[in-house]
Amino acid sequence: MIEAESLSLRYPGGREALGDLSFRIDAGEMVFITGRSGAGKSTLVKLIANLLLPSRGVLRVLDCEPSRLARRHRPGLRRRIGMVFQDHRLLPSLSAADNVALPLRIQGAPDGEIERRVRAALDLVGLGQRARALPATLSGGEQQRVGIARAIVHRPPLLLADEPTGNLDPQLSVEIMALFERLGAHGTTVLIASHDLPLIRQMRKRVLVLEQGRLQEDFRPQAEPA
Amino acid sequence: MxxxxxxxxxxxxxxxxxxxxxxxxxxxxxxxxxxxxxxxxxxxxxxxxxxxxxxxxxxxxxxxxxxxQQAHALSLFLDESIDGTAAAALREQLQDDPRVVLAQAISPDAGLAELLHAEGSEEALSALPGNPLPWVIVIEPRDRDAAATLARDWRGRAQVSDIAEESQWRDRxxxxxxxxxxxxxxxxxxxxxxxxxxxxxxxxxxxxxxxxxxxxxxxxxxxxxxxxxxxxxxxxxxxxxxxxxxxxxxxxxxxxxxxxxxxxxxxxxxxxxxxxxxxxxxxxxxxxxxxxxxxxxxxxxxxxxxxxxxx
Incomplete structure (x- = not known):
């Protein structure tokens, strides 16, 4: 599903954002990437999302090697990936339903298909009744759930989330994580960049720890003794 | 899903x-x-x-x-000694030239009549003792180059006293x-x-x-x-x-x-x-x-x- 071998990224100014990363994530896994601010979590997510290209090393995502893909084929790979952002990035002039429909419109889905899938995605995140609402009238948690519905509406095999609970209270964060866990149970690979350590510990999933762009640890927290 | x-x-x-x-x-x-x-x-x-x-x-x-683009007519003013027969022979000679589309001979009488039709010239022409105009052959050449070579060939010949090239003002x-x-x-x-x-x-x-x-x-x-x-x-x-x-x-x-x-x-x-x-x-x-x-x-x-x- 995702495979990195000696993966490095150096910005044009010369600063190394990621260095010599090697890991493998299998299909259906739910994995957290954590580390301090500036450790390279978001950069790694952007690399996997095919929004940046590595300077060195090999990265394989969904059986493709983005750096070997012709420029015109890169959007095709992005269409198979769902993205959730910390700041939701909802379009303010569009309703929740229209925001969720965005990936399907990009794929050229017919209107009937879009309507059906958007309704299903909003129901899944518990916002079926708020389909016509504009983002400004939704709470932070609701906006994040709309963002998640948008990321899963086209049923991508890979879901990437960059600090998805960064602006949410602990209760909402747990609900959002439960939602990701449900998606994982349906076979979607979920990769979450987060610095919320208590939440990560609570989820007991595999964790990649980054430190100054390098992989420090790759472990799965054990269940805490009762 | x-x-x-x-x-x-x-x-x-x-x-x-x-x-x-x-x-x-x-x-x-x-x-x-x-x-x-x-x-x-x-x-x-x-x-x-x-x-x-x-x-x-x-x-x-x-x-x-x-x-x-087409008009580059030449007018050959013949010598006073040239009569109608000689003028007709010259016209035929010119008409046979491949560079010429049409050659027309205009007699002194026809030329005078044309001048009399022109506004303002009746008085001056009526004062003349006779018809001073020579025979004229008006040539329509095939193109601009033909006009130039024809004028060069015929200028200076004994039968021709002058050649008027109408192409210059038309070129402008x-x-x-x-x-x-x-x-x-x-x-x-x-x-x-x-x-x-x-x-x-x-x-x-x-x-x-x-x-x-x-x-x-x-x-x-x-x-x-x-x-x-x-x-x-x-x-x-x-x-x-x-x-x-x-x-x-x-x-x-x-x-x-x-x-x-x-x-x-x-x-x-x-x-x-x-x-x-x-x-x-x-x-x-x-x-x-x-x-x-x-x-x-x-x-x-x-x-x-x-x-x-x-x-």
């Missing part, structure tokens, strides 16, 4: 849906700020109207220039006509460039508002062609609406100025069609403007950051 995806749909069908959606988006853009678009469209329509009028001007200059007039046509053609090209840039600027202004949306669309896998498509349709719509408005304006212009233009064309022996609407051109302007609008929109879409920069 099931894992079924959209890859089952045929590529052609998906492309058709994308085009349909792009057309809808283009119409949506137009409906958002109708007043702003109306001004831009009016400006475009006026530019296209100017293009139509320039085309009429170019046609008229072409019509004016056509006879000048021809040059003026050609320059005017070139200027009008240049202006027409500038107007076409202006139309393309007007559309480019209008589309660029609209695109500024949608930058965030496009950045997001790129992240979710929209290709540059997907992002460009609605704006190309918008440019085409601009061209379509503005050209229809320009055609209507042109018809109004011809309706109002038709009689005056007809008089003008008659007075200058211009093409009478110039005072009437040129329907093939009016109709042809519409697809041409659609192409210009699309080109302008394409230009506006050329310079945008790629996804790496917007991520």
């Amino acid at each position: 099931s894992r079924a995806n959209l890859r089952g749909e045929s590529r052609l069908r998906r492309l058709r849906w994308r085009h349909q959606r792009a057309r809808k988006d283009a119409l949506l853009h137009l409906s958002r700020q109708p007043a702003g678009h109306a001004f831009a469209l009016l400006l475009l329509a006026l530019a296209l109207l100017a293009l139509l009028l320039l085309k009429t001007g170019i046609d008229q200059f072409r019509h004016l220039g056509a006879p000048l 007039a021809d040059a003026v006509v050609r320059t005017a046509r070139a200027v009008l053609t240049g202006l027409a090209l500038l107007v076409i460039g202006g139309v393309v840039l007007l559309v480019a600027n209008a589309v660029r202004t609209i695109r500024v508002e949608g930058a965030e949306e496009r950045a997001l669309q790129r992240i979710f896998g929209a290709s540059e062609a997907d992002l460009r498509r609605p704006y190309l349709y918008l440019g085409a719509l601009y061209g379509l609406i503005a050209s229809v408005a320009a055609v209507v304006l042109a018809l109004v212009v011809f309706l109002l100025l038709g009689p005056a233009l007809a008089e003008l064309t008659a007075a200058f022996a211009l093409d009478p069609a110039g005072s009437r609407p040129d329907w093939p051109w009016l109709v042809g302007m519409i697809p041409a403007a659609v192409v210009m609008g699309t080109a302008g929109a394409w230009l506006a879409c050329l310079f945008e950051k790629d996804v790496e920069a917007s991520a």
Whole structure:
């Protein structure tokens, strides 16, 4: 599903954002990437999302090697990936339903298909009744759930989330994580960049720890003794 | 949710849906700020109207220039000693020359009669004791080069006292006509460039508002062609609406100025069609403007950051 071998990224100014990363994530896994601010979590997510290209090393995502893909084929790979952002990035002039429909419109889905899938995605995140609402009238948690519905509406095999609970209270964060866990149970690979350590510990999933762009640890927290 | 995806749909069908959606988006853009678009469209329509009028001007200059291209007549004034028989023999000799289209002999009497018809010369001619005019052979050469070589060959011969070349002033007039046509053609090209840039600027202004949306669309896998498509349709719509408005304006212009233009064309022996609407051109302007609008929109879409920069 995702495979990195000696993966490095150096910005044009010369600063190394990621260095010599090697890991493998299998299909259906739910994995957290954590580390301090500036450790390279978001950069790694952007690399996997095919929004940046590595300077060195090999990265394989969904059986493709983005750096070997012709420029015109890169959007095709992005269409198979769902993205959730910390700041939701909802379009303010569009309703929740229209925001969720965005990936399907990009794929050229017919209107009937879009309507059906958007309704299903909003129901899944518990916002079926708020389909016509504009983002400004939704709470932070609701906006994040709309963002998640948008990321899963086209049923991508890979879901990437960059600090998805960064602006949410602990209760909402747990609900959002439960939602990701449900998606994982349906076979979607979920990769979450987060610095919320208590939440990560609570989820007991595999964790990649980054430190100054390098992989420090790759472990799965054990269940805490009762 | 099931894992079924959209890859089952045929590529052609998906492309058709994308085009349909792009057309809808283009119409949506137009409906958002109708007043702003109306001004831009009016400006475009006026530019296209100017293009139509320039085309009429170019046609008229072409019509004016056509006879000048052909007329390079030579007049051979024969020696006083040449009588009618010798003049006829010379005319035949010239007519047989492959460089000559037509050779006509004009007798002194016919020449005098022609002069008497000319305004203001009757008094002066009637004062003369007799007819001082010689036999004249008027030659219509095949082309300009033929005129020059004929004049060179016949100048200095004993039978010919003088040769009048009518081509010089015609060459000058021809040059003026050609320059005017070139200027009008240049202006027409500038107007076409202006139309393309007007559309480019209008589309660029609209695109500024949608930058965030496009950045997001790129992240979710929209290709540059997907992002460009609605704006190309918008440019085409601009061209379509503005050209229809320009055609209507042109018809109004011809309706109002038709009689005056007809008089003008008659007075200058211009093409009478110039005072009437040129329907093939009016109709042809519409697809041409659609192409210009699309080109302008394409230009506006050329310079945008790629996804790496917007991520």
